[in-house]
Each structure stands twice: as structure tokens, then as C-alpha cells.
């Protein structure tokens with residue numbers, strides 16, 4: 258039986274079996290930007306939430322479109338650039354900012370790229386890559402988290418419109434988002450095959466909530482305070498029938514596909530955050546002295 262095992266190729270100049278020199282160059286330039294323009298604000302943003310200009314600036318520098326096609330303003334790179342971005346953002350010292358960015362680049366935009374019509378890509382993907390329009394993703398509900406198929410939000414087809422009713426919770430970026438990728442039941446009796454994705458505007462150009470949509474609560478959290486996490490409500494919100502993203506009835510499969518990339522990026526970002534903490538701790542252990550020597554010289558701390 259033959260098996261394929263990915264191993265580092267020690268004969269090549271590439272130091273890592275995933276990341277090439279181009280990935281490393283991007284990492285270096287992005288880390289520098291993050292340290293210079295984002296890191297200084299990290300404490301302030303724990304109070305105020307991260308500002309929209311940070312996303313727009315990232316778009317201007319090309320950091321939001323790393324893995325998206327050039328025709329929509331992206332750089333056309335491979336998936337590993339997403340991991341580099343998540344790791345570079347850990348230098349901002351703000352988990353909330355990293356999470357808000359990851360929702361845009363790794364949760365909201367990928368399904369639009371994969372499933373969207375040309376019109377949806379022009380309206381949502383291209384300005385999303387520029388950081389000019391911010392998106393959010395609505396899966397979780399007060400009564401449904403891990404068990405996605407038990408959601409209750411409905412989108413009922415009436416003529417040439419869907420009428421949306423229900424509520425979602427823990428929705429990152431919802432306090433500021435222009436649009437949402439929403440998971441709803443279009444056929445409540447069809448189980449997993451009755452769920453669809455809808456791609457809809459939730460605010461107008463001035464930032465006002467559209468009729469039928471509202472933020473019920475901006476939740477207080479124990480951490481990640483720089484990120485907004487909201488409970489949102491839909492009450493007879495009417496949207497055009499062509500708001501469906503992908504195929505009607507295939508939303509469960511579409512969203513579980515999306516979750517694969519999302520979870521890996523979250524892991525890369527979290528791991529990088531832990532590395533930053535370790536670096537800071539080592540530095541402190543070298544500087545801080547007790548009983549006439551750096552505390553890092555004591556056995557348990559050295560371990």
C-alpha cells in the first residue's frame with residue numbers, strides 16, 4: 258500500500274514545506290505594517306472596537322485579497338497566504354481585530370467567490386477585497402450553535418421576494434457590517450436539504466439599518482473586546498429572490514465547506530497569538546531580576 262507523506266524537502270532552498278520565499282516576503286511586509294499602524298492602537302480599541310479605516314487600509318495595501326482572483330482586485334495567491342495574514346495580524350496585539358478581519362477575508366468572502374454570480378461578486382466580493390464594504394456571517398442562533406441544522410430563521414419565498422424572520426447571535430462585525438451571508442431555512446420541513454444561504458445588504462450607504470433588520474444587542478464579552486459581537490433580528494425583511502448564494506437547499510453543505518477554511522485560519526491566528534505571548538514572557542523573564550539574577554535563571558521558569 259502506498260501512502261503520501263508530506264515532508265520538508267531539505268534539498269531545496271525553501272525553508273518550510275508550505276511557505277515559500279514569496280510567502281515569507283509578504284509576512285515581513287505585513288508584519289511591519291501591523292506593528293507600525295495597528296499595534297500602537299491596541300489598548301484604545303479594547304474600549305472603542307477596531308475602526309473601519311483599519312480594514313480599508315488593509316484593502317488599499319492588498320492584504321485582504323491575497324487569495325482572491327485578480328479580476329476582482331485580489332492577488333491570485335494560494336490558500337497559504339491566508340495563514341500568513343492570520344499569523345501577521347497576531348502582531349497587532351488585538352485578538353478582536355484579527356477575528357474581525359478573519360470574518361471578512363476567510364468566512365464571508367470565500368463563499369461569495371466560490372458560489373456567487375457575476376453580479377454578486379461585483380457587488381460584494383470586489384468592494385470587500387478593497388475593505389470598502391464590510392461583511393458578517395450569520396449562522397449561530399440563540400438556540401442553535403454546533404448543531405447548524407437546527408436553526409430556526411426562515412426565508413419564505415413570496416412572489417419574487419424572500420421574507421426573512423428570525424434572530425442570530427454572536428455575530429462578529431454585525432454592528433458595522435454593510436451586508437451579511439445569512440444561513441436560513443427556505444424549506445423548514447426538508448431538514449439539512451431545506452437550508453439556503455442568502456447574500457443581502459443590511460445597511461444603506463449612510464450606515465442605517467435597512468427595514469426589517471436590527472441589531473438587538475452588542476454583546477459584552479470576557480475577551481476579544483476590540484471586536485463587536487451582536488445579537489441581530491430579522492422581522493419581515495423583504496429581499497429580492499436573487500439574493501440566494503449558491504443553490505437553494507444546499508446551504509448546509511455550502512456552510513460546512515466554508516467552516517473548514519475558517520477553522521484552520523482561526524487555529525493559525527490563535528497559535529500565532531500564543532507565540533507572541535511566549536516571546537513577551539521570555540523577554541520579561543530575562544529582564545526581571547529577583548535574588549540578584551534574572552528570574553529566567555530559576556529552574557521552573559527556565560522549564
Ligand SMILES: Cc1cc2nc3c(=O)[nH]c(=O)nc-3n(C[C@H](O)[C@H](O)[C@H](O)COP(=O)(O)OP(=O)(O)OC[C@H]3O[C@@H](n4cnc5c(N)ncnc54)[C@H](O)[C@@H]3O)c2cc1C
Pocket residue numbers: 360393394395396397401402403404426427428429430481486
Ligand atoms: C467571540 C465569538 C464570535 C463569534 N462569531 C460568530 C459569527 O460571526 N457568526 C456566527 O454565526 N457565529 C459566531 N460565533 C458562534 C460560534 O460559531 C458558536 O459559539 C459555535 O458554533 C458553538 O456554538 P454554541 O456556542 O451554541 O455552543 P453549543 O453548540 O451549545 O455547544 C456547547 C458545548 O457543547 C459541546 N458540544 C456540542 N455538540 C456536541 C457534540 N455533538 N458532541 C460533543 N460535544 C458537543 C461544544 O463543543 C461546546 O463545548 C461566535 C462565537 C464567539 C464566542
